[in-house]
Amino acid sequence: MRAVTSRRVTFAAGESVVAPLAWGQYAIWKPLQWFGDETQSFNLTRSFTLADGVTEDRFADGVRRLVEEHASLRTRFVAGEQHIAGAGELGVALHPLDGADPAERAAEIATSMAADSFDLTSEWPVRIAGIVSPEGHVVAVSLVASHVGVDSWALVSLGDDLRDLLEAPERTPAPAVRWDALRQLEFEASPAGKRVESSSLSHWAARLRLAPASMFDFPQAPSDGLPIHRYRLVSRAVAAAAPIVATRSRASVSTVLLTVAASWLAAYCGHDTAAFQLIAGNRFDPQSRALRAPTAQDGLFVLPVPDGDLSAAARTVLPIAARGYLNARYHPERLAELKAEIGAARGVRFDLSAYFNDVRRDGDWAPPLPDATPADLAALREQSTFTQFPSLPRHDMKFMVNFNYLGAEGCGILLLTDARYLPAPAGERFLRGLELILCTAVHEELTVAEAVQLVGVEPAARDADWVRTATGWVHVPAARALLADAVPDRPTAVFCRPAADPELTELVGYVAGDAPESLVDLHRRVVAALPERPGVATPDEYVVCRAPQGVAEADWAASAVLSRGSGRTG
Structure with missing residues (x-):
């Protein structure tokens, strides 16, 4: 040998x-x-x-x-x-x-x-x-x-x-x-490069003002062993079905896949808006296609989830996704500054940890069975192979679905999940469910809700301590702890009140003190104390007041107000 x-x-x-x-x-x-x-x-x-x-x-x-x-x-x-x-x-x-x-x-x-x-x-x-x-x-x-x-x-x-x-x-x-x-580098420093960066950051800014601060603002589940799980489904059924559904929807295969993934994750997480980072190849011209170095960056996709047919939803997704992919060129430090600025204005730390990555280079799949019957697709599903890879101790993604093309083998779908937010059964069920949705949609016009139900995963649960705000779901005890940590030398309290939108709640933060405090400085202190975990936000309004006579909400509300306001400057 x-x-x-x-x-x-x-x-x-x-x-x-x-x-x-x-x-x-x-x-x-x-x-x-x-x-x-x-x-x-x-x-x-x-x-x-x-x-x-x-x-x-x-x-x-x-x-x-x-x-x-x-x-x-x-x-x-x-x-x-x-x-x-x-x-x-x-x-x-x-x-x-x-x-x-x-x-x-x-x-x-x-x-x-x-x-x-x-x-x-x-x-x-x-x-x-x-x-x-x-x-x-x-x-x-x-x-x-x-x-x-x-x-x-x-x-x-x-x-x-x-x-x-x-x-x-x-x-x-x-x-x-x-x-x-x-x-x-020369291009990025040029006027043309600066225009590209400015356009991308403007797109991000507009979407960040609409996106939930995190898709994963719900209680963590206990996780045995290493928390980051990785799975793969190899499926000829997906490669056969997705192009048929895309053609009928007048959309691309990638758009159909994104529509299904975003709709399901939003439903699982209890959101009516999905936020994904799109891994964009940024190979738009001969120069970038000749570059043998990384050009891939993240675009932002924010989708108010449609409630109609899956085909119509895919047509809605197409231009939104396209704008996300086309605006993914910028210096990452400039984006970090922008996220911090808009996060401070909204009173959150963004946790954009759901990713979609379509790495196929061969365009849309050519269906091996253009006239596939339900029985044909069922037989292909029986051939699919599922693999779970060794888990990892940590990752900066909580959900990432990746599609590649394996030639005669069909479609390879890789899924990474944080099991504290998507417990182990959800991983395989999502992949099998995505395959089932696409195969069913070949012969039935599914609604988005019906497609989500086919996955068969119960949505994440929240108890009464969680309220829905304009920034997403917030754990009220965590918001109270945040304000107390940011202002440790004064009594504090956080209470809920109805928002103008009857489906939402606002948070009011009280701070007791003998003299007015700059609300802008107060808000900055609270933003600086925001933890990395999702589900925590600053109060929508601060009230600096005299020390209350008790701890109940009525006692705080009855105290003499020294100053009140949002503390936001943007």
Whole structure:
């Protein structure tokens, strides 16, 4: 049996450069700092076979040319900067085929290489391996990359680039100047880039003023073991049914999938408005499509859930989703500032932790059964396979549904959930339910409510301590604790009152003191004390008053008022 060996590939591509991170790079790098050394779940994999095996020398030379052509593969990421190396070495592994199927062996090696996190300050953000036949030819390739180095589009494109270099090494060399992260930085700093950023932030601002502060403003459930659960459903039924439903709805497949996911999550969470972050590829022009570095960022999708037919709902979703995808280019720090500003004005800390990601590159699926009968679709559902992967200790997402295309296998649907908000049975039931909704909708015009019911998951429960406000659901005891924590040196109280909208409640916060306090400063103190967990909000109005004669609401209301108001400045 041949042993695993390695080769050092030496590259030389010009001068070394240190530069800031482009928007797409920063959008991944910044949140990954929160994960510390446990970032392996963000590693991306790609594997492929070669039509004809190539020698190990040709394989090494193809890797060299790939690294020289694409600066993202020879970049280290240090303290928010990118350090692009002009010259250096990259190690590549050579694994024996060991009698396995080349495609299966390459996928296995890619999975193995992805199990370890990257140290992006000292490692290149890519790992490459060749699968070697008994005759000594590389017959398949495995790629693993850190998400900071590339996104899914870039990794697929890099795989295509390497395949071309190996199968057609005589191809015309790449132009001397490619669209890389440095040119992307120039665009982002240009007037055109500033206009793009301004448009995106304006879209976010308008939607943030309408969105619930969190979809997950309800009590946590106990979770045994690690709380972050990951599931996958591989389904030919979804690949067959979704295009038929989309055609009838006069919408895209992606829109239909988003409509179902958003409608169900809103119903489960007890909201009539759904808020999702859309992972937008941002590959809108030849330059961005040529960039082998991350461009993906988050767009904001806010949907007042329709109550009519699923087809009509999909048509409603289409333009809303399109605007979300088209306005996802900005510096993440500018967005963080905007979220803090609007959050302070609304008295909340946003928890936008529901995500939708459609990574299919092949457009809408071509249905293998365009005239599928209910029996055909039922048979396809029987073939679906469900897998639960090892759980994780933490994540910054509470819900993320991801769609990809697996060719003849159909549709791969990945689901990540925080089991404290979506207990374990809900994960599989959601995936099976989504499949059932789409297959049923091929032959029946379902309403949104009927579609949601097919999932068969009971909505999250809240007791009488939870009230619905303009910002979402609020746990009143937590709001009382918030005000007490923010003003520890004075007696405080929080009470509820009807809002102008009869379905909503407002919170009034009382603060006892001998002298008026600036309401603006008071509100700032309360906002600063907001916890990370959802379901907590500041009072809608503050009342600074003399110390009450008792603790009842009537006692506070009877106290002499020194000042009152919202404390908001925006």
